[in-house]
Amino acid sequence: MKMGITGKLFFAILATCMLVLITMHWGVRLSFERGFTDYIRSSNEQRLSLLGNALAERYRHEGNWQFLQRNEKTIYQLLRSVEQSDDENDERALPPQGWRVPFWIFDTQNHILAGSSHPVPRQATRKAIMLDGQTIGWIVGMPSEKLTRSADINFAKQQNRTSWMLIGLSTLLAAIATLLVSRSLLSRVKRLVTGTHQLAAGDFSARVPVTSKDELGILANDFNQLANTLEKNERMRRAFIADVSHELRTPLAVLQGELEALEDGVRQLTPTSLHSLQAEVRSLTKLVNDLHQLSLSDLGALTYKKSNLNLIALLEQAIAAYHSRFSHKGLAIETELPQSALVFGDPDRLSQLFHNLLENSLRYTDAANHDAPGRLHISATVTKQSILLHWQDSAPGVTDEQLSQIFERFYRTEVSRNRASGGSGLGLSICWNIVDAHGGEISASHSTLGGLEIKLLLPLVTEVVSQ
DSSP states (O other), X not given: OOOOHHHHHHHHHHHHHHHHHHHHHHHHHHHHXXXXXXXXXXXXXXXXXXXXXXXXXHHHHXXXXXXXXXXXXXXXXXXXXXXXOSOTTOOOSSOOTTOOSOEEEEETTOOEEEEOSSOOOTTOEEEEEEETTEEEEEEEEOOOOSOOSHHHHHXXXXXXXXXXXXXXXXXXXHHHHHHHHHXXXXXXXXXXXXXXXXXXXXXTTOOOOOOOSSHHHHHHHHHHHHHHHHHHHHHHHHHHHHHHHHHHHHHHHHHHHHHHHHHHTSSOOOHHHHHHHHHHHHHHHHXXXXXXXXXXXXXXXXXXXOEEEEHHHHHHXXXXXXXXXXXXXXXXXXXXXXXXXXXXXXXXXXXXXXXHHHXXXXXXXXXXXXXXXXXXXXXXXXXXXXXXXXXXXXXXXXXXXXXXXXXXXXXXXXXXXXXXXXXXXXHHHHHHHHHHHTTOEEEEEEXXXXXXXXXXXXXXXXXXXXX
């Protein structure tokens, strides 16, 4: 059975906790044994020193070592006196409980007087018995390198058992805490996995709750943003297909009706009927061309042949080409432009940008009347790094909701979608892509003249001084 990420995370954290606990156990155990052994060694050395003092006082009283020879009771009494025991009449055959290692007592001629029956090892330590500044004998003790006394060994075993019990209890607590933590963490991961599966299945409404501000919270927030983007793109895709079919259906229906009327003899083939057919073909051709331009700009496949050029001269050429059409509709074009503004761009694409903006103003600006003259005002603000073009036309204006959608493809502010007054709704979308390809920015807002204001920001090549 394949282990899931919950099990892997659980065992990984638990194994780490157990490794830390076992390492701490052996470290504490080693420290305890060494410390306990050092304590016993120090205690034995102290007892040997006290025993040497007691033997020296007894030697002063007796005058020789005969009191030790073949008299184990005397040495035991001395040992008990060192241990401050009250039971001096106890004649047990074993040394007092405080003595953990064997020892031997020698006189100055190295004759053994008392002590263990075992041979004296080489590593034994010798301590002189001093009386009035003279050596009267020796106490030889076995250094305590390990635990030898049963009580000490039992105490060490008890500590070891207690330590292992604490490790077991700590492991149990670590397992419970690890299980809770892993479930808490992975519950959010599982929600992300479930949401991802829903997105993969085409359900772009899937969202996951953001319950924290850590990395998983950031990931959940990014997931929701991705879902929002995909949902918006799906709506735009469906709207795009619907809009394309709608835009194509109208001229095709007109063409089909005109051709059927000509075929049935309802209408005669006259220059007027041919002009009507040509107008619908031109509409179809323009729509297809706009769609082609938009798809190329979306993919970044438009060919840009950039060079240093005077943006103002290019704009003035576009204005001159539209001047007669604006005048024929009763609209005035006002300009406040510097002499030059050097940018690095494609003249053909920038001309297309200006033509689309002029065409948009021409189609959607009302003609002059007594109350409010129809006009388009174009001005420029130049800084060291960029030029900002202000494209303002007069009434009618747009709503805030329309401003937020004005650069979307196939969007037209007129509800009727009448192609006689409005275009295909792709011009501003193409403008957005052209400006983006030139490293600039384009935005829309309400114009002080009562209509729409387009702000166009493009980077300059060199510093330009305004006129």
